[in-house]
Amino acid sequence: MGILVDADTKVICQGLTGATATRLTERAIAYGTRMVGGVVPGKGGRSHLHLPVFETVAEAVIATRPDASAVFVPPDKAASAMIEAIEAEIPLVICVTERVPVLDMVRVKRALEGSKTRLIGPNSQGVITPDVCKIGVMPERPHTKGRVGIVSRSATLNYEAVDQTTNVHLGQSTSVGIGGDAVYGMNFIDCLKLFFDDPATEGIILIGEIGGTAEEEAAEYLKQVKPKKPIVAYVAGLNAPTDRRMGHAGTVDVFGEGSAAAKIEALEAAGAIIAPSAADMGKTMRRALGGR
Amino acid sequence: MNLHEYQAKELLQNYGVPVPSGRVAATAQEAGGATDTLGGVAWVVKAQVHAGGRGRAGGIKIVKSADAARGAAEKMLGGRLVTAQTGAEGKVVNRVYVEKACDITKEIYLAAMVDRSIGRVAFLASAEGGENIEEAAAKSPDKIFKLIIDPATGLEDADAGKLAQDLGLSGMQADAFARALASVYKAFLENDASLIEINPLAVTHEGELVALDVKMIVDDNALYRHPDWQKLWDEAEVDVDEIEARKFELNYVPMDGNIGVMVTGAGLALGILDMLKDRGGEAADFMDVRPVATRDQVAAGIRMLLGNSHVKAILVVTMGGGVLRCDTIAEGIALACKQAPGHVPIIVRAAGTAKEMAELALRNQGVDVIFADDLADAADKAVAAAKTSARGKGRK
Numbered sequence: 001m002g003i004l005v006d007a008d009t010k011v012i013c014q015g016l017t018g019a020t021a022t023r024l025t026e027r028a029i030a031y032g033t034r035m036v037g038g039v040v041p042g043k044g045g046r047s048h049l050h051l052p053v054f055e056t057v058a059e060a061v062i063a064t065r066p067d068a069s070a071v072f073v074p075p076d077k078a079a080s081a082m083i084e085a086i087e088a089e090i091p092l093v094i095c096v097t098e099r100v101p102v103l104d105m106v107r108v109k110r111a112l113e114g115s116k117t118r119l120i121g122p123n124s125q126g127v128i129t130p131d132v133c134k135i136g137v138m139p140e141r142p143h144t145k146g147r148v149g150i151v152s153r154s155a156t157l158n159y160e161a162v163d164q165t166t167n168v169h170l171g172q173s174t175s176v177g178i179g180g181d182a183v184y185g186m187n188f189i190d191c192l193k194l195f196f197d198d199p200a201t202e203g204i205i206l207i208g209e210i211g212g213t214a215e216e217e218a219a220e221y222l223k224q225v226k227p228k229k230p231i232v233a234y235v236a237g238l239n240a241p242t243d244r245r246m247g248h249a250g251t252v253d254v255f256g257e258g259s260a261a262a263k264i265e266a267l268e269a270a271g272a273i274i275a276p277s278a279a280d281m282g283k284t285m286r287r288a289l290g291g292r
Numbered sequence: 293m294n295l296h297e298y299q300a301k302e303l304l305q306n307y308g309v310p311v312p313s314g315r316v317a318a319t320a321q322e323a324g325g326a327t328d329t330l331g332g333v334a335w336v337v338k339a340q341v342h343a344g345g346r347g348r349a350g351g352i353k354i355v356k357s358a359d360a361a362r363g364a365a366e367k368m369l370g371g372r373l374v375t376a377q378t379g380a381e382g383k384v385v386n387r388v389y390v391e392k393a394c395d396i397t398k399e400i401y402l403a404a405m406v407d408r409s410i411g412r413v414a415f416l417a418s419a420e421g422g423e424n425i426e427e428a429a430a431k432s433p434d435k436i437f438k439l440i441i442d443p444a445t446g447l448e449d450a451d452a453g454k455l456a457q458d459l460g461l462s463g464m465q466a467d468a469f470a471r472a473l474a475s476v477y478k479a480f481l482e483n484d485a486s487l488i489e490i491n492p493l494a495v496t497h498e499g500e501l502v503a504l505d506v507k508m509i510v511d512d513n514a515l516y517r518h519p520d521w522q523k524l525w526d527e528a529e530v531d532v533d534e535i536e537a538r539k540f541e542l543n544y545v546p547m548d549g550n551i552g553v554m555v556t557g558a559g560l561a562l563g564i565l566d567m568l569k570d571r572g573g574e575a576a577d578f579m580d581v582r583p584v585a586t587r588d589q590v591a592a593g594i595r596m597l598l599g600n601s602h603v604k605a606i607l608v609v610t611m612g613g614g615v616l617r618c619d620t621i622a623e624g625i626a627l628a629c630k631q632a633p634g635h636v637p638i639i640v641r642a643a644g645t646a647k648e649m650a651e652l653a654l655r656n657q658g659v660d661v662i663f664a665d666d667l668a669d670a671a672d673k674a675v676a677a678a679k680t681s682a683r684g685k686g687r688k
Contacts, residue, residue: 020584076516098582101484101514102406109411110443137583142643154559155583156611160667163611163643180558182486183411209559212408236562239569240578247543247558247580249513250408260566277570278563279667 001200002129002174003149003191004092004118005068009133010036012066012090014057014073014081017048021072024137025049028070031134036064057081057088068092070126070135078122079104086117093185094135095121102249105183112185119185123248125155125177136177138162146171148285149195151188152207153180153214153250157236157278161205164282170289173201180248182211188218196227203230203289205281206272210237211251211258219266226271230288233267234275235260293510294342298389299524300488300508307479309472309490311503314391316340323365324358326390334393337364341383344507345375347423351385354393361390394502399492400459401425402472404480407440413480415439415473419459421492447477468501469493484514533577533596540592542579549574551678552597552606552636554590556581556616564609567667573675576603583616590624591631598632605677606638609670610650618642618650626657637662637677641670 011028015021016038026049029035037052037060044055054060057069069090073081078097085093086108100122112119120127126136130143138155142163148170152158155177162175176191178184188206195201208215215235222231238260240246251258268274275284295303301311315326327335339351346352351373353364365388372382401421407414418436420428429436437458441447452473456466472493480488489507496502515521537544543558547565551573555561558580565575577600579593597606610621625638641664642650654661662677664670 075513099513101517102486102511103413103481103484103514106406106411106413106443152559154557154562156555156557156560157563158559159557159611159643160560160563182406182408207559209562214408217409234563236559236566238566239575240562240565241545244545245512245543246545246562246578249511251558251562277567277668278560279567279671 001198002132003194003198003201004127004174004176005129005133005135007032007132008034009067010034010065011068011070011135012037012039012057012060012064014039014069014071014085016040016051016053016072017043018072022049024072025051027140028134031140032131033133033135036066057084057090061088061090066090068094068135071095071097071121073097075099075101079108082108082119082122083111086111086115086119089116091116091118093117093119094124094126095119096124096126096137097122099123099249100181102182105181109183118190120176121179121184123181123184124179125158127174127176128172129174130172138175138177142166143175144171147173147200147202147289149173149191149198149201149204150175150207151191151195151204152177153209154207154236154248157207157209157234160278161207161281164279165205165285168282168286170282170285173198180209180250182250187214189221192218192221192227196225196229201229203232203285205285206231206233206267207281208233208235208263209248209251210235210240210246210260211248213258215263216266219263219270219272222267222270222272230285231272232275232281232285232288233264233272234278234281235263235267236278293512293521293525295508295510295524296340296342296387297338297506298340298387300506301503303483303508304476304479304488304503304506307475309475309479309503310501311506312391312394314389317365317388317390318369318386320362320366320369323388323390324362327355327358327361330390330392332392335361336391336393337361337368338389338391339368339373339385340387340389341373341378341385343373343375343377343383345377346373349373349375351375365390394494395497396492396494396504397497398495400469400495401491402476402493403487403489403491404476404485405487410440412443413441413477415441415455417455417459425491441477447474465495465499465501472501472503484511484518485509486511533600536592536596537579540589541582541585542589542593543582544593544596545578547575547577549576550602550604551674552576552600552603554579554581554593554597554606554608556583556610556621560609560611564607564667564671567671568607568675571671571675573671573678576600581616581621585616585620587620587623587627590621591627594625594628595632598628598636603636604681605674606636607670607674608638609641609667611643618647619653622650622653625661626654626659629659637681639664639670639673639677641665641667
């Protein structure tokens, strides 16, 4: 099991012929992901990596019936690509593109309303259910099939959590990167809901960082549902300013709110177990699930 | 990127938002001359730094003669202005803005921003604007009105009218407010703004609306469609290292400590800063190497850290992902160390893609680095190295 993707998930790649997309699609195929095609305007009708390339998402949908699209297009075309996938009613769209302008994402969010699509990202490393399906840019090696669901704004902290849960022999059910931007698709709450319903997921690691109120909103949700599965939370940036952009566009707040301390307080009050540092996420979950 | 007040005002004026007439000045002489050019009997001299709270910190002075304007500018220019928002070091004042003063009867607060929770542009407005807006907002949140804009329909007249009414405006003033709102919204969209804050939007004795102070932030991600921003940015007084970092596509923010930090990934970098602090260490910077980084970009980052006289030790933490490989980082470190051999201890924690190759590359190149096993070990070693390192100017 796991969430969002499974062994039957058919995937297309928007921007398939680009260098990064090519390399990562080859690796996804080697991992076992069911890649069924690509969309590259101007290159429709060709074949790339033995996959058919289509001019538009709509054509790819008719020919291949994909369940998901991986968006690997440059920032200036990313919003149009996401909107095209939403209009073609692809159930899951995962955008790895970094540096998409925030006002473009306001348009994408509007297109998502009332649509049949779930969007992950942009600026996401993707989604992986170990040994089953990988869509995105994450390294395969630290992942092992297992019991912990991971959801994170940061890709590298996500990899740390994967590495650590592998080292303490818990493994991962599914690991999701929701992205480090200010306006984005699925949030912590959307992912928590899916993890709560997933029998393979026994505990959840939630990784937040400074900026915005997504962690506080997740805390509010946890208070209401009182989950039976343990939630381990880690929030980065206790010693960073919130009025500067710390790499991720989503870390900066125009009024300087969104401190790590406030987020940690809210999550702890909602019953989450706080991992004291980025090095302690695996250990903390190990203890929460009754191991040493 | 933060714009200066005078840049933001010029921009808003082009969209039809009324602003006082003003002149930017880089010398006291120019500030004095500006009063003649502007005419009138009273003027305001304002320090151009990216921080709020200027008024209370002496960065805004009302003057009634050219001599007084020169005097006020003399005091501000070249000095450091310390406000509640700048930190103890303050910010250097390189320019002042001289404006014609006006008598006001009411101060409105108006801001346009992206509401992150719902992913839409929203206006915040209050009839109790001015310097105390933050306290007013905390004390009586019901006096702050919010208008969320549906991007499909844009700003609607009826909503603008309702907001004017909420603020207690009527007649011509309500109409002027609605016009200002529409102008700000258009400026916001066309300039990829993240924030346009007008505080106060003043009502003058003559009953006109004027934007007396403007704070504007634009979205760095949209630079590619605004080539004109280069000029704004040149005047934005960014730290020289930040300009260097931008050239090499490194996300860099200078900080106060003595441990130079380079991390592949922004979130992990934030986590490392916290781990150093937990151990009594302080980072000299935040540096995030993006997944698409090349060897030369990594080398540029390491060179910057080697060149920073405050840095006593360098900590490089890499989690090689599917795009960035640890061996690229290793080659960058080796290149920088050959170009600028120094005596700064370098601690490296490599994990993920091509970890072994990275360690091998550094050993083969004869670069003297200390390897760490995991994050905790890396933070321990970096803090210890900074304490015993002979180099550096004695920052804690």
